[in-house]
Amino acid sequence: MKAVHFGAGNIGRGFIGHMLSASDYEVCFVARNPKKIAMLQKRQEYPITLANADQDTTIVNNVTAISVGEQDRVAEVIASADLITTAVGVSALEDIAEPIAKGIYLRMKNNNSAPLHIIACENAIGGSTRLKKRVYPFLDVETREKAERYVSFPNAAVDRIVPAQNHKDPLQVTVEPFYEWVVHRPALLEGFKEIEGVHYVDSLEPYIERKMFTVNTGHCVAAYFGYLEGFKTIRQAMSHAPLRAKVRKVMEETGAMLIAKHGFNPQKHSKYIDTILERFANPNLTDQVTRVGRSPLRKLSPYDRLVRPAMQACEFGIEIPHLTSAMAAAMLFNHEHDEEAIKLQHLIREDGVSAFIRERMGIPDEHPVHQHAVARYEELKGRQESTILT
Numbered sequence: 001m002k003a004v005h006f007g008a009g010n011i012g013r014g015f016i017g018h019m020l021s022a023s024d025y026e027v028c029f030v031a032r033n034p035k036k037i038a039m040l041q042k043r044q045e046y047p048i049t050l051a052n053a054d055q056d057t058t059i060v061n062n063v064t065a066i067s068v069g070e071q072d073r074v075a076e077v078i079a080s081a082d083l084i085t086t087a088v089g090v091s092a093l094e095d096i097a098e099p100i101a102k103g104i105y106l107r108m109k110n111n112n113s114a115p116l117h118i119i120a121c122e123n124a125i126g127g128s129t130r131l132k133k134r135v136y137p138f139l140d141v142e143t144r145e146k147a148e149r150y151v152s153f154p155n156a157a158v159d160r161i162v163p164a165q166n167h168k169d170p171l172q173v174t175v176e177p178f179y180e181w182v183v184h185r186p187a188l189l190e191g192f193k194e195i196e197g198v199h200y201v202d203s204l205e206p207y208i209e210r211k212m213f214t215v216n217t218g219h220c221v222a223a224y225f226g227y228l229e230g231f232k233t234i235r236q237a238m239s240h241a242p243l244r245a246k247v248r249k250v251m252e253e254t255g256a257m258l259i260a261k262h263g264f265n266p267q268k269h270s271k272y273i274d275t276i277l278e279r280f281a282n283p284n285l286t287d288q289v290t291r292v293g294r295s296p297l298r299k300l301s302p303y304d305r306l307v308r309p310a311m312q313a314c315e316f317g318i319e320i321p322h323l324t325s326a327m328a329a330a331m332l333f334n335h336e337h338d339e340e341a342i343k344l345q346h347l348i349r350e351d352g353v354s355a356f357i358r359e360r361m362g363i364p365d366e367h368p369v370h371q372h373a374v375a376r377y378e379e380l381k382g383r384q385e386s387t388i389l390t
Contacts, residue, residue, distance in 0.1 A: 001193055004074075004081045004103075006030045006096045008040065008065060010162040014048050014173035016085050016121050019181065021060045023196040028077050029065040031097070039171055040065035046171035051284035071099045078103020079110055082193065084118040086131065087158075091298075093120060094133045101138030102129075108146040116151045120159045121181070124214060125208050127302070128153040128187075144258055154187035157208040161279060163287035178279055182207045190224035206262040210269075211252040213309040215276055219327075221250045222280055223293035224329035228384065234292055238281040248277060249322040257313040294336040296333045297340040302362035306330060310369050321376075324369060328376035331356065332384065346348060353377050 003020045005012055008031035021029050031037050039048070045061040066073050078084060078100065088096060100118065107116065118135075120127035131374055132153040136144055160179040167173075181197065184204040194200065201207060219234070225246055226237030238244050251273045258264055292298075300306055306327050313320045331348065335341045348356050357363050363370040 001025045001083070002077070002081045003027050003083040003085060004030060004077050004082070006068070006086040006100075008036050008191065010165065010173045010175075011121075011160070012087040013046060013060070013171065014158050014162045014175040015158070015160045015179060015181075016039070016087050017063060018048055018060045018175075018387055019179075019195055019197050020083070020085070021062050022360055023193070025195075026064070028061065028081075029181055030074055030077075030096070031065050031067050032068055034067070035293055036170060037065040037067055043171070047169065047172070047244050049172065049174045049176050050177050051282055052177050053149065053284070055284075061286070068096065068099060072171045074099045074108045075102040076114075080104040081116065082114065084116065085164050086118075086120045086122065086127075088122070088131070090122045090124045093122070093127070094134050095364070097131065097134035098138050101135045104135070104147050104151060105139060105143050108143050108150075112322065114149055115191045116152065117188065117192055118153045119156050119183065120153075121156055122197045123212070124160075125212065126206075128155045128157050137253065150189070152187050152189050155184045155204055156180040157181065157204065159211050161219075161282075161285065161287070162289050163229075174285075176279060176282055176285060178275070180211070182211075203339060206258075206264070209262065210258055210264065210272070210308075211259055212305055213258060214251055214273065216305040217254050217309060217323075218251045218273075218276055219280065220299050220330070221326040222247045223289040224296075224326060224333055226289040227333055227335070228329055228380065231289055234287045234289060235283065235285065236281055237289060238277070241245055244277065244281075246322060248273065248323070250326050251276065253313060253318065253320045254309040254325045256318045257309055257323075260316040261312065262317065290335045290338065293330070293333050294338050296330050296338070296344050297360065300344075307361050307363065307369075313364070314367075314369055322370070324372040325376045325380070327361075327373045328380045331377055332380055358386070 003025040005017055005027055008029040018026050041064055044064055045059050047059055067226050120131045151359045158181050163175045165174055182199045205371055222234050222237050232235040255269050259266055308363050310320050310323050323378050334338040335343050357370050357373055358365055
């Protein structure tokens, strides 16, 4: 079985590529970095290390790589592949849409009727559906009609913490022991070879929202609260008992919404939160708060990890004082090397915080979440300015 994976970064190698190789797929990474491409072509293997006490290391083999710029070669490998996966970031899906389309075109031209599944393993709801919407405009009508029979884009939820890191071996990657990869079963075509370790479900939304609004929400909240307190790493922030308690309160608020919406068992969800908090505090992982908190405009957008659960919680009549505080902390994220953070501060200075919440976060002035977020922002900003003065 052959898999083509777009993105040879830490998540691509340390999570998706590893799982595919363990399921006996030959994995061809489609990447940008010439050095990594050359090393993967030459060695056809790389090590991954678990962030545990024993630093367990596994060799991932049966791999190679090609450049995303070699679109004819990319099309050729897609034409004969059984599976395509991605881990490039949601904003980069549009960059890989055309090469994927060329591969599908060649596949249909060659009358390859074997099923092809394309799974976007991104931090987004409906990532594969988003990718399909970007791929199909590059296809003619006849090819699209054929592809509807033989190509499927199952949505997925993925979860594994893989921090930024540097090793002597550029291919080595350190990952946390925990992982979860959930795929929407009804979208699978007959003949799909299941990937070992993947959880296939009939309804994906509960799993995606549980992950997005617990793990992703909690992680960025730890970063934003930690940044305001002057902590450099997530581990330092989570070692501070009052801050850890604030992060848990946010996760309990999003949890109340998830329980109300999806019927999760409250006791099991509480244990899930415990597990996530322990993952954040892993003493064998070092993750910078500025990395986890990066791109605050995206994280404060209407359908992402802060605003979306807040608005849904409101619909269920759930109070969210800690989640609105987290939004305020995100609006105060002012890291000088983050372009979005710089733009965020400029927008607030120019138009005011209320306009930012209305225009960029999509929350109307009269909505209680808007009013509470403004109040929390002014409170945190005042506290921050008072600290600077003293």
